[in-house]
Each structure stands twice: as C-alpha cells, then as structure tokens.
Amino acid sequence: MAGGKAGFDAAAAETAKTALVAASADIAAKFEAQASDPASEAKPEIWTNWDDFVAKADALNAAASALDASSVEGIKAGMAAVGGACKACHTAYRM
Numbered sequence: 001m002a003g004g005k006a007g008f009d010a011a012a013a014e015t016a017k018t019a020l021v022a023a024s025a026d027i028a029a030k031f032e033a034q035a036s037d038p039a040s041e042a043k044p045e046i047w048t049n050w051d052d053f054v055a056k057a058d059a060l061n062a063a064a065s066a067l068d069a070s071s072v073e074g075i076k077a078g079m080a081a082v083g084g085a086c087k088a089c090h091t092a093y094r095m
Contacts, residue, residue, distance in 0.1 A: 001072055002079040013069035020064040020082070027057035041095045053093055060085035 001008055031053065035042045046053045063081035068074025 002075045008072040008075075010070065013075055017064065017067050017069040020067075021061065024057065024061040024064050027060070028054045043093050043095055046093045049092075053089070056085065056089040056092070060089065 001013060006012075031042070031046055034044075034047050060082065063078070063085045067078030067082060069078075
C-alpha cells in the first residue's frame with residue numbers, strides 16, 4: 001500500500017500493523033540465546049552490544065506502534081520511521 005502496488009485496505013493495513021508490532025516486540029526474546037546456526041546472518045556484536053541491540057529493537061516497536069494505518073498517507077509516513085529503524089539495526093547487526 002505504501003509503495004502504491006496495492007490499493008488502500010483499512011482492515012489489511014491494521015492487520016499488517018498488528019503483526020509488525022507483535023513481531024518487533026519479540027525480537028530481543030528471539031536473540032537471547034546466541035545463534036549457533038552457520039547460515040545465520042546475525043553478527044556476534046548483537047551479544048556484545050546487547051543493550052544497543054535491544055534499544056534498536058525497541059525503536060522498531062515504537063515506530064510500528066506509532067504507525068497510522070487509517071490512511072495510505074499515514075502508512076507512507078509511518079513506514080519511513082519503520083524502515084529507518086530496520087536499517088539502523090540491520091546495518092549494525094546483520095551480515
């Protein structure tokens with residue numbers, strides 16, 4: 001919807017927002033145990049900079065929670081903050 005590839009659908013937008021908020025709230029829990037999967041893209045800095053990693057996850061959750069899913073304009077505006085939060089964490093902690 002934000003990219004114009006789909007028309008605005010209020011119910012779908014709210015469902016997507018709810019899923020994003022729930023998933024972002026669970027990030028720290030998913031990384032509490034250090035990854036041992038050789039295919040993982042997680043950098044070891046996640047666990048040596050845990051407080052920063054959690055702060056970045058919390059920033060994503062805050063951006064997702066603040067997203068206004070009631071209009072396409074609100075989605076576009078909110079996705080800028082969501083994307084920025086994703087990028088901040090991925091730049092620092094993803095290979």
